[in-house]
Amino acid sequence: MKQTHSPIHEAVRQRYASHARSTSSCCDSGNTFYPEELLKVLPTDIVQFSLGCGNPITLAALKPDETVLDLGSGGGLDCFLAARQVGEKGLVIGIDMTPEMLERARLSASRLGITNVEFRLGYQEELPVEDNTVDVVISNCVINLSPDKLKVFDEMYRVLKPGGRVAVSDIVTNGPLPESIQKDMEAWGACVAGALDVSEYSNGLRQAGFSEVTVLRKDDFGHEPTWDPASMVFSATVTGRKT
Helix, strand or coil: CCCCCHHHHHHHHHHHHHHHCHHHCCCCCCCCCHHHHCCCCCCHHHCCCCCCCCCCCHCCCCCCCCCEEECCCCCCHHHHHHHHHHHCCCCCEEEEECCHHHHHHHHHHHHHHCCEEEECCCCCCCCCCCCCCCEEEEEEECCCCCHHHHHHHHHHHHHHHEEEEEEEEEECCCCCCCCHCCCCCCHHHHHCCEEHHHHHHHHHHHHHCEEEEEEEEECCCCCCCCCCCCCCEEEEEEEECCC
16 A cells, blocks of 8 residues: 555554454444345344445445446445356455455355455555446445545546446535534544535545546435435435446
């Protein structure tokens, strides 16, 4: 990894290293984001180790033989679900900056006998992936953890093939967060302090070159957004395409 990590990277890494050594979900959310039939193919301990805020797998509508990149792959849940959908000739690449998470994911892949998944150590701001090699970029509540999201968007665009797509679950805001929260390292690790305003997120993806960009509150996907001005932080579905 060429990039020098920031204090934010280190705070986030320490938090998720601790989660990797535990057996519980980060957000105590279980897996209400995923339909039961999607999860029943995996062991309970992998299913219950949930660190996300949504379901990028259904959103991505994956096809056989596709190459999928998961930013912040954590314990590997989304990678394992994606691997079944792309089949033996497909490939899923999980990127994570936390060695403890990678170790956990690799052990699970070996235990499950999944051979079309590989896990790589790296920052999402500098992906260890070649240009124009990925069909779909997925991520689940991780891009908000980056201190340089515009760089992440540029990297997503770089690695995608022409026509490739983005299917992401993430945390966004309805307006700027108080400065005290933005500077709180605990709030960064909790997926709050680093969240972008919904319009900044959309504009950042377009600036990177993406078209067909949508950033919608999770419950609004496929419908007109109904942002509640009394609420600041939302789980959102994010889509876009490289043209």
